[in-house]
Amino acid sequence: MRKYILLPFLIVIMAGCTPKLFRNLDMRPATSVKIHRGNLMPAFDHLDSAKYYSAQIDFKENSMSGILALTKESEGRFRMVMMTTFGVSLFDFSVSRDSFIVNSCMEQMNKKVVLNILEKDFRSLFMLNVPEHFSAIYYKNPQKPDWIGYGVKADDGECDYLIYPKGTNFVRNIQNGCCIKRMNAVFDEQVVTIHHPKLKLKLILTELQQ
Template sequence: MPKLINRILLFSSIVLITASCKSYQVQATRDDLPVLHEYNKRYFDDAAKDYIYKANIAIYGKELSGILIFKKIDEQRHRLVLTTDFGNKLMDVEISGQDFLVHFVMEDLNRKIILNTLKKDFRLLLQKHYAIERTYSNGTTIIAKTKTGGKQYLHILKADSLLGKVDYVPHRQSKLSLQFSPETTGFTKLINIYHHKIKLKIDLVYIGK
């Protein structure tokens, strides 16, 4: 296990300091770092706001840029709308932990493999509650191991327990990374979603509420 931690820390050599709002239970360790048992991240959690991001998407050889809007509908669902910079709709979907409803999708994105991948990525991005199975620490960084849908994830956190990165690590290899960089509590200014085995990368920069 130490070898796994070292590899993850090496791969995550630049962990962005974050400031998302989380509720969690802790207990002190010998080096006074918290051991997380659970927490909730609160990105996209205000139903009164539209969270608007400049989006650059490289997906299976296609390049897209535009505006991606996240809107909380209720405690279970969010609506995501991707448009061009001029307001032409490219994708309009509703997503929850159980459902994925497509209102509209442009022809180039209307492929099963693309929609399934985006569904999984956005579902992980929007997931609020995480139950922590085990935590490790090197004194300045905390690695929290979780399972969602039977899949193992490593959450890379700073010593203050603020989330900077989520790695999907089947068979001890990083397959998918989500990286965050909030500037104030409750939302993240930068989001980077990167697949290591397929050609899919999403870069989001927050531009307004």
């Protein structure tokens, strides 16, 4: 009898712990799984040669646009260069799991708080905030079998990955951090949107076909 009394409380607690990303799809934690980072496919997976994106940064009422170039420097190390339309570099960073190098950065952006946000964002996007093998909580909704979720304790806090369709391991959505540090990345066909809702900061990347 006691367990029937406790069950509703348990469900409420479990639902409360479910990350917002999965709660929206009514997904529930199912089990704990071991994952190899290389088996998940974020949008920036194929960077054997440089890829170029049109980039738009919206911060509150201000907007800035340019071009973002991404490449893989070596295994686990990525380089990103953002420049204006007419070619002036805005920033140039190298990021790996254990380092973040500012090769150049325009003065207005060269501030610790801005660099910290960008470092964290790029680490999440390239999945450099998790070790090669990691444990995750597996989320699912039997009504939506094509969607699966992984909740991970990353280096920089809770990080959630939404995969669709099941079997492709294509990462559609990443959510990282909470409150003011919350970042939500959505990967569409050729568009990546990185959103910090509390900071009113949005970065939209559209892949350019060369």
